[in-house]
Amino acid sequence: EINPCLVNNGGCDRNAECTQTGPNQAVCNCLKGYSGDGKTCTYISLCSQNNGGCSEFAICNDTELTDRTCTCKPNYIGDGFKCRGNIFQELLRNSNTSKFYFHLQALSIRDISGPGPFTLFVPHTDILKSDPRVKDWIAKGVMAQVLRYHMVACASLLYKDLTAITNITSLQGDFIHISYSQNSLVLNNKAEIVLSDTVGTNGVIHVINQILVP
Numbered sequence: 001e002i003n004p005c006l007v008n009n010g011g012c013d014r015n016a017e018c019t020q021t022g023p024n025q026a027v028c029n030c031l032k033g034y035s036g037d038g039k040t041c042t043y044i045s046l047c048s049q050n051n052g053g054c055s056e057f058a059i060c061n062d063t064e065l066t067d068r069t070c071t072c073k074p075n076y077i078g079d080g081f082k083c084r085g086n087i088f089q090e091l092l093r094n095s096n097t098s099k100f101y102f103h104l105q106a107l108s109i110r111d112i113s114g115p116g117p118f119t120l121f122v123p124h125t126d127i128l129k130s131d132p133r134v135k136d137w138i139a140k141g142v143m144a145q146v147l148r149y150h151m152v153a154c155a156s157l158l159y160k161d162l163t164a165i166t167n168i169t170s171l172q173g174d175f176i177h178i179s180y181s182q183n184s185l186v187l188n189n190k191a192e193i194v195l196s197d198t199v200g201t202n203g204v205i206h207v208i209n210q211i212l213v214p
Helices: 087-093 098-106 125-130 133-140 143-148
Strands: 016-022 025-030 034-036 041-043 058-064 067-072 118-123 151-153 167-169 175-181 184-187 191-200 203-208
Touching: 025 034, 087 098, 087 118, 087 191, 087 203, 098 118, 098 125, 098 143, 118 191, 133 143
Parallel strands: 118 203
Antiparallel strands: 016 025, 034 041, 058 067, 118 151, 167 175, 175 184, 184 191, 191 203
């Protein structure tokens, strides 16, 4: 009985497994990580489909047959699967904070696109859309002051950092009072932090449920 697999891998591709099925008969099956009919097997690049599951802001590298690495591109931070840019970019990418971004753009406020670090307290998009005072502030030309009152420079303060602080100075110049009780952080005794610690390359974003007024 002749086993054809013993000679030249039975005519199979070198990246295929040859299995004897009978006298002088064999089948070829591509190895894991390759596709084809067994006679010809081509390498399947994980990175070739959907960037290998990496973030759109990451570089995918095939490492082994069934593995790959994801590395955030320059000017982005993260684990490769989630990569974040600066907080100005991140505002736009999240529907909870995108309205704040559009207000900044409308007034050409670019402070937070600099190196930072910054801490932002961003009123939820729904609040900025529904609060009737916003149109009034825009008409009176004070909206820029209101927006800057939600920004803190020279520090990237995470939620846990804020629990130990009572007052911080905003970019607008006035203090923001912080109190921590019943497992929630409240600003100026009324705006609660509802989403926290979106970290970008130049700071951190917290989402609040009220607009802060200087």
